[in-house]
Amino acid sequence: MISGLAAVILKEAVHAIQHFLTEDFYTEYANFLYILYPLIGISAAYMVGKYVFKDTGGHGIPDVLFTIAKKQSIIPRVKTYSRIFTSALTVGFGGSVGLEAPMLVTGSAIGSNVGLLVHLNAKKRTLLIGCGAAGAISAIFGAPIGAVIFAIEVILMEISTASFIPLLIASVMGSLTSMILIGKDPVFTFDLVGSFSASHMPYYLLLGMVCGVVSLYFSSAVRTTERLMENLGSQALKLLYGGALIGFMVFFFPPIYGEGYDFLNLLINGNSSQLLDKSPFFSSTTNPYLIIIFLLLIILVKPIASALTLGSGGSGGIFAPSLYVGGVVGFVFAYSKNMLGFHIPLPLAHFTLVAMCGVMAGVQHAPLSAIFLIAELTGGYELFVPLMFVSAISYITTTYFQKDSLYVMQLKEKGRQLPESKDQELLDLITITHVIERDLIPIHPDAKLRDLIDLVKISKRNIFPVVSNDGTLRGIITLDDIRDIMFDREKQEQISISQLMHSPPEILLDTENMQKAMEKFERSGAWNLPVIAEGRYIGFVSKSRIFNAYRKRLIRERQD
Numbered sequence: 067m068i069s070g071l072a073a074v075i076l077k078e079a080v081h082a083i084q085h086f087l088t089e090d091f092y093t094e095y096a097n098f099l100y101i102l103y104p105l106i107g108i109s110a111a112y113m114v115g116k117y118v119f120k121d122t123g124g125h126g127i128p129d130v131l132f133t134i135a136k137k138q139s140i141i142p143r144v145k146t147y148s149r150i151f152t153s154a155l156t157v158g159f160g161g162s163v164g165l166e167a168p169m170l171v172t173g174s175a176i177g178s179n180v181g182l183l184v185h186l187n188a189k190k191r192t193l194l195i196g197c198g199a200a201g202a203i204s205a206i207f208g209a210p211i212g213a214v215i216f217a218i219e220v221i222l223m224e225i226s227t228a229s230f231i232p233l234l235i236a237s238v239m240g241s242l243t244s245m246i247l248i249g250k251d252p253v254f255t256f257d258l259v260g261s262f263s264a265s266h267m268p269y270y271l272l273l274g275m276v277c278g279v280v281s282l283y284f285s286s287a288v289r290t291t292e293r294l295m296e297n298l299g300s301q302a303l304k305l306l307y308g309g310a311l312i313g314f315m316v317f318f319f320p321p322i323y324g325e326g327y328d329f330l331n332l333l334i335n336g337n338s339s340q341l342l343d344k345s346p347f348f349s350s351t352t353n354p355y356l357i358i359i360f361l362l363l364i365i366l367v368k369p370i371a372s373a374l375t376l377g378s379g380g381s382g383g384i385f386a387p388s389l390y391v392g393g394v395v396g397f398v399f400a401y402s403k404n405m406l407g408f409h410i411p412l413p414l415a416h417f418t419l420v421a422m423c424g425v426m427a428g429v430q431h432a433p434l435s436a437i438f439l440i441a442e443l444t445g446g447y448e449l450f451v452p453l454m455f456v457s458a459i460s461y462i463t464t465t466y467f468q469k470d471s472l473y474v475m476q477l478k479e480k481g482r483q484l485p486e487s488k489d490q491e492l493l494d495l496i497t498i499t500h501v502i503e504r505d506l507i508p509i510h511p512d513a514k515l516r517d518l519i520d521l522v523k524i525s526k527r528n529i530f531p532v533v534s535n536d537g538t539l540r541g542i543i544t545l546d547d548i549r550d551i552m553f554d555r556e557k558q559e560q561i562s563i564s565q566l567m568h569s570p571p572e573i574l575l576d577t578e579n580m581q582k583a584m585e586k587f588e589r590s591g592a593w594n595l596p597v598i599a600e601g602r603y604i605g606f607v608s609k610s611r612i613f614n615a616y617r618k619r620l621i622r623e624r625q626d
Contacts, residue, residue, distance in 0.1 A: 069173035069201030069236070070243030076150045076165055076172075077206060078248065083158025084324055100160065100317040104375070105309030107159020111152040112305060112379030119148035126171035126383055128473045130195065130221065133178075135494070139191035140182065145175035152381035160316050160323045162371035166206060167383020173202030173240075174221070193229050196222045200233050201240030208244065210237040212439030219432045220473075258444050260413050262451055269412060270420065273399055274456040277421055278463020280365065280395050281388075281428025285472045287369035288384060289479070295377030308378025315371045319364055322371050326390045330422075333397040336414045354405050361398045365391055384472065388429040389422045396421025419444060420452045424460035431464070431471035433457040493580040496615045502576075502597055502605040508533040509563055511540045516558040518548065518566075529594055529606065532567040537602035541567030570596050574607055583607065 087103060115122045121144050133141055153168035177198030181191035196217040204213035214237045218225050225233075298304050316322055321329040321341070332340050338357055372387040400417035403409075423440040427433040437453045470478065507521050508531045521530060528545040543566050551557045571590035574583050576599040586595060587609055594608045 067201070067239050067243050068176050069169075069198045070205035070240035071247070072147075072150060072172045072176070073169045073202045073205035073240065074244050074247045076154055076169055079150070079154040080158045080165060080324070083154060087159065088323075097320075098317065100320060100323065101310075101313035103323075104160040104162075104312040104316060105305070107155050107157075108161055108309050108312070108375060108378050108380040109305050110159070111155040111161075111381050112301070114155065115148060115152045115379075115381065119144050119151070121145060121148040121152075122379060122381075126167040126381075127220065127385075128476045130171060130174045130199075131473060132477055133174075134192050134195060134221070138188040139178055139195055141171075141175040141178035141195070143175070143179050145171055146179055147172070149381055156375065156380035156382050157324050160312070161375040161380045161382055162312060162316070162322045162324070162326070162368065162387065163375045163380065163382025163384065164325050164386020164389075165382070166203060166385035168381055169202040169206055170199045170221075170383070170385075173198030173200075192222065193225075193232060196225070197232050197236035200237040201243075204237040204240040205244035207439060207443065208241055208250065209439050209442035210234075210241045212435060212442050213237045213240070215438045216432060216435035219435050220430060258415060258419075258448060260416065262416070262448055263410075265410055266412060266416075266452070267455070269399075269403065269417075270452045270456050271459060273396065273417060273421055274424055274459025275463055276399060277392060277395060277424030277456060277460035278428050280391060281425050281460060281464045282467055283366075284369045284384075284388060284391055284425065284429050285468065285475065287366075288373040288472060289475065291370050291373035292377045292476075293479075295374065301379065304378045308374045308380075312371055312374050312378075315367055315374075319360075319367055321364060322368050322390075325386045326368075327386070330390060330393045330418070333393050333418045334415045338401070354401070358398060358402055358405075361394050361401075365394050365398070368394075384429065385426075388426045392422035392425030393418050395425060416449060416452070420449060420456045423453045424456040427457035428460040428464035429472055431461065431474075433461045493584065493616065495619055496580045496612065498574060498576055498578060498580065498583060498597060498607060501607050501611045501615050503608060503611060504605040506531055506606050508603070509543070510534065511562070511564040511567065513563045514559060515548065515551070515561045515563070515566065518543065518563060519552055519558060522552070531596060531603055531606070532563055533603050539570075539573070539596055539598060539603035540564070542570050542596065543567050573598055575599070576604065580612065584612070587612075 087099070088097075112122060121142070126149065130141070133139060149168035149171050153165055157163060157165055174195040175198070177194030177196070178191050181194045186194070199221050200210075200213045200217040202213075203216055204210045207213070214230075214233045217233055217237075218230075295304055295308060298307065329341070338354075341357060342360055368387055368391050369384075372382070372384055375382060376384075396418040397414055399421065400412040400414045404411050404414075419440055423436040426436040426439070430436075436457050437450070440453055441447055441450055468475075506527050506529055507525045509518055509521060511532050511534060518530060522545070530543045532540045532543060534540055543563065547566055547568070551561070571592045572586040572595050574586060574595050574597045576597055583595075587593075593610070594606050596603060597605050597607055
């Protein structure tokens with residue numbers, strides 16, 4: 067309910083700001099205020115985020131994924147409300163991003179902090195994060211099934227049947243909260259005319275491949291633009307250049323102002339005569355070639371505008387932009403084919419909606435979420451077959467060239483690795499410092515073999531680290547190294563430890579994660595490896611100790 071309320075507040079705030087800023091604009095003239103609005107909105111969002119909330123914008127979903135994987139699902143309390151303000155300013159003033167990611171962050175933060183308030187463990191806090199995300203997405207789109215699937219597919223990755231029930235309840239309550247407060251105000255308003263025809267399947271196959279290619283372009287354009295913005299260094303330059311560039315893009319291509327769902331409604335309803343309204347060069351034209359050129363340019367520009375908005379300091383996400391680009395791709399595909407006039411005509415609304423599903427599946431690597439979200443938005447399952455087919459083809463096309471989703475790639479570029487399996491997730495919960503064994507008795511490199519024999523008598527271990535006075539590990543000695551000579555009294559007096567010691571097969575650093583440690587164990591074939599902290603020896607780690615810690619973690623996970 068709280069996530070649904072937050073979603074309603076944000077959605078209504080954005081609509082109020084956009085209505086106030088653009089209600090007097092004439093559709094037939096260029097409106098130069100479009101150039102200034104994004105710069106003002108992004109700058110205000112950045113200032114409010116940094117100096118009031120101490121929480122700047124940017125992508126939200128990658129941060130939530132990293133919090134679940136690496137930070138015990140603890141999201142700072144400020145995120146329960148900060149993104150509502152910063153996203154309203156960013157999108158309301160024309161920032162070309164969506165509200166879904168900020169609302170997902172807000173809902174997730176609400177879930178995490180409720181879990182902390184009632185002292186739940188990390189696993190149950192993670193479930194509450196999923197519940198908050200599902201409630202927020204359901205409230206925005208009015209699509210409770212799609213919201214649950216999205217929470218599982220993108221946020222939680224895997225979930226038990228018992229945990230599925232809270233997600234269902236949270237999603238339903240988020241949707242009901244939105245209905246009670248603002249009524250049935252769907253994102254897309256249209257009447258789906260016509261039924262699915264099997265004769266369209268060859269075109270859906272081609273559309274799926276096109277969606278896959280566009281998804282690759284979308285991800286590449288976002289990442290490249292954000293890297294260029296990051297290279298500017300100074301935040302003032304980011305705001306200035308980013309805001310100005312977005313302003314000029316919106317001036318020439320007004321449909322990319324804000325989320326752009328109104329423009330998608332025009333596409334779905336086939337209102338081609340209104341597509342170019344407010345554009346300074348194409349206004350009110352009905353020339354089909356100009357319409358196609360205009361829409362193709364929007365496909366190219368929209369991902370760049372979204373990345374500029376986020377890279378310059380705005381708050382939002384690429385969920386809505388991926389739907390937006392997909393809708394334009396589907397419309398252009400069907401419109402161009404119909405204009406050529408061969409074979410059978412294609413329904414514009416069907417291909418627009420199905421392509422939205424295809425690009426979302428490709429960009430976010432969430433085909434199931436895309437299928438159910440668009441199916442619910444259409445008010446039925448008339449398009450279920452093409453939705454499934456196009457999302458599958460787009461996903462296959464994208465993953466053939468690009469293994470990870472845009473969210474995961476953004477984390478990797480920042481040096482943040484997410485676990486790829488349950489085993490890796492459990493290993494990441496174990497740190498090297500927690501499994502260090504310190505009962506191995508060290509010996510100085512200048513000592514004699516007789517000194518080592520004395521240590522053998524009192525040690526319970528068969529490995530002896532050779533450590534100098536400053537704590538540096540010089541080597542190791544095992545019982546196998548001295549077994550043949552340890553009872554020779556003459557050699558006990560003559561042979562020094564420095565003659566017997568040898569280098570360990572691998573050395574672990576106390577800052578390394580357990581995945582890296584296991585790779586070194588496998589590579590070396592060793593059962594025990596020394597650990598170094600800031601150049602000084604601190605102990606050993608054994609495989610058996612790691613396996614024991616892993617087993618305890620696994621038992622605890624099952625009990626939770």
